[in-house]
Amino acid sequence: MKKIGISFFIFFAVVFSTMAKENKPILFPTFSLLKMDSVSYLTNKDIKDSVNTVFVNFSPTCDHCQRTIRNILDNISKFNNTQFVLSSFDEFGLVQKFYFEYGLNSFSTVFIGQEYDFQLTKQLQFSSFPCLVIFDANKKWIKKLEQETTAKTLLKVLKIKEK
Numbered sequence: 001m002k003k004i005g006i007s008f009f010i011f012f013a014v015v016f017s018t019m020a021k022e023n024k025p026i027l028f029p030t031f032s033l034l035k036m037d038s039v040s041y042l043t044n045k046d047i048k049d050s051v052n053t054v055f056v057n058f059s060p061t062c063d064h065c066q067r068t069i070r071n072i073l074d075n076i077s078k079f080n081n082t083q084f085v086l087s088s089f090d091e092f093g094l095v096q097k098f099y100f101e102y103g104l105n106s107f108s109t110v111f112i113g114q115e116y117d118f119q120l121t122k123q124l125q126f127s128s129f130p131c132l133v134i135f136d137a138n139k140k141w142i143k144k145l146e147q148e149t150t151a152k153t154l155l156k157v158l159k160i161k162e163k
Contacts, residue, residue, distance in 0.1 A: 026123070029055070054132055054133070054134050056132050062130065068149050072151050088114060
């Protein structure tokens, strides 16, 4: 009986700590990501003010990540006033290949870089592939999505009406 009580205590402690972590606002990060030219860096200074920002932690080889990013790109015209920052700590060559395969250089509101120091992951508490952390135009945290996501879901979180 004592073991059951301890098990319930541990279970509820884990559940409540997870809920507390999810509800705790995340501050807009400071970061430096290696750009696909392999010599320059994407930093906060490259991010526009007064627009929504969606940070996406991804792995180029993850099917869930690929579907999420493809769905966003297929609907990119619906994301008015929104920019995307894609980061991966996978091997640079894989990230670069993903960049070219998905034609990310043709999207002015999509930025991508390799995370080399895990500072962005620590600040945004990335915990899955994909993991999206969403901020409003005032750089206030809105929500964290820790799973494959559709453009429709993301538009709803950002309160952008579909046309």
